[in-house]
Amino acid sequence: MPAIPSLGNLRGRNNRRHQHPAPTEEQAHVVDCGVYVDGLRLPGQWSPVDAITEARRRRDGFVWIGLYEPGEEQLQGIAEVFGLHELAVEDAVTAHQRPKLDRYDETLFMVLKTVRYIAHESPTTANEIVETGEIMAFLGKQFIVTVRHGKHSGLQSLREELEGQPDRLQIGPAAVLHGIADRIVDSYLAVSEAFEGDIDVIEASVFAPRSPIGAEQMYLMKREILELRRAVMPLAVPLRRLAEGYTPLVPEQVRSYFRDVDDHLTTVSERVASYDELLTTLVDATLAKISLQQNTDMRKITAWAAIIAVPTMGVGVYGMNFDYMPELHWRFGYPLVMCVIVTACFILYRIFRKNRWL
Incomplete structure (x- = not known):
């Protein structure tokens, strides 16, 4: 059996594009169904039953069926043909699964989360940054069935790249699983590289003076990075199992x-x-900045309230209807009182200004 080519040789090749008739309404969930013998795709349009029959007749062939968001009845028909376990079929229909790897008799069931970066003008105004989907793969000795959920997780370009590398497909369906992973x-x-640019913008905005960013936008970024983390972190254990010989369905040259x-x-x-740790720090910094701004506003309000209290008190005293008031009948009494009030307000203003309350 030939050695699997390097990943670098897989990319950038001229790929052959296969033209197929439009699927019938009953087969609309089947995106593509191909039979591969010695790494080459057999010509023609195949039904799942005919495909696996031909692959088993050839012995050294395998089938790759791609499904897009099939219903329970649709996937159940495929499951009966390939002998898929009912629990794995239920997970594939329901979706919203964590990345995992399960073994059912002679079949592997693997779930992978797909992610797509949503372009936006600025992370400070975006409503969504990461979109997720799922790809489920059923791996057998002579078949691989992929079930996609999410519009961004298409595998047609990957299929074309692999078909341009017959020596790679000659390894068997495990090579397809590796290509998907x-x-x-x-x-x-x-996506992580694109996210890094957004975080740099957010970080600069948080520590910029009079920045408009608020806690809501920081929580949005935190939520999006957590969504990315849920897709990435759980996949480590399944990949490590495949690399360590978890099943004979994955040959040694693919494990490497x-x-x-x-x-x-x-x-x-x-x-x-x-990124998660940095965003946690930025959230704390944002909340501290908001709290500091609120304290500054409260000091300004308190300072102005103290200044306004002086004329309020003076006017309140001299607004009383008493005959015996200081300088009440003096000609310059009113101007003197006004000067005293203005002077007291000015002194308070200078004191608050010096202490940076205003």
Whole structure:
């Protein structure tokens, strides 16, 4: 059996594009169904039953069926053909699963979370930054069935790249599973790099004077990084199992490449963990900044209230209807009182200004 080519050779090749008739309404959930023998795709349009029959007849072939958000009845028909476990089928229909790897008899069931970075003008005004989806993969000796949830998680380009590398597909369906995992982890790297730019903008805004950013936007960023973390962190254990020989369905030459994917995932995990810690610090800094601004506002209000209390008290005293008041009948009494009030207010203003209350 030939050695699996390097990942670098997989990218950038001219790929062949297969044209297929439009699926019938009953088969609309089947995105593509191909039979591969010696790494080459057999021509023609195949139904799932005919495909697995042909692969078993050839012995050295396998089937790759791609499904997009199938219903329970639709997936149940595929499950009967390939002997998929009912618990795994239920998870594949329901979706919203954590990344995991389960073994059912001679079949592996793997769940991977897909992520997509949503472009926006500024992270300080965005409502959503990360969109997630799911890819479930059923791996058998002569088949791999992929179930996608989410519009951004298409595998057509990956299928074309793999079909441009027959020596890679000659390994079997485990090479397809590796290609899917590698593609998804690469998307994690791209999203994490884009997220880093957003965090730099947020960090600069938090510590900028009179920045408009508030706690709500910081919590949004925190929520988005947690969504990315839920996709990345749980995948480490399944990848490590595949790299360590968890099942004979993954040959040794593919395990070494799963180790490479696991290394890339470790890099992403470290980035996401650091982003999470930094955002926690920025949230605390934002709350402290808001609290400081509130204290500053309260000091200003208190200072002005103290200044206004002086004329209020003076006017209140001289507004009383008494005959015997200081300088009440003196010609210059009113101007003198006004001068005293203005002077007292000015002195208080200078004191508060010196203490930076105003």
